[in-house]
Amino acid sequence: MDDAKKSFSLDKSTGKKCYMLAARGLMIAWGGNPQCWMWKIVPYSRFTEVAELKFVWLLEIRGKIDTSMLSPLAYYVAYLVFKMRTDATGFIFHPTEVSVCISGGERISTAAVR
Structure with missing residues (x-):
């Protein structure tokens, strides 16, 4: 879907909808900077x-x-799926905040993750 930036499927056991966004379908700060990404x-x-x-x-x-x-x-639930490199640093020392918002920016849920 959307030039391979989204994926749609139905859960086999429940029939519920599942949507996935590809990395190219996300807005990543500094994503166009080759020094960062x-x-x-x-x-x-x-x-x-x-x-x-x-x-x-x-x-x-x-x-x-x-x-x-x-x-x-x-x-619905939202997941950020990623793979951490073995030599990665940063997340260990700094808690990360994630949030889910609806249109207009109203936060529905916020959590600190490590």
Whole structure:
């Protein structure tokens, strides 16, 4: 979907909708800066390209999905799927805040993760 920037499937056991956004379908702060991010093709990835963080002082990733595609009166969850390099540092020393917002910027949920 959307030039391979989104994926849609139905859960086999429940029939519920599942939407996924590719890295190219996200708004990644400094994502176009080759000093901060490298775009790579990974054969085992669901999507054609993945984003590899090289260096950044602010990690901000935003995704957007049209809520008209969602089922009414259903609960949804949001996941950020990533693979941590073995030599990566930073997340260990600084707690990371993640949040889910609706259109207009109203936060629905915020959590600190390590």
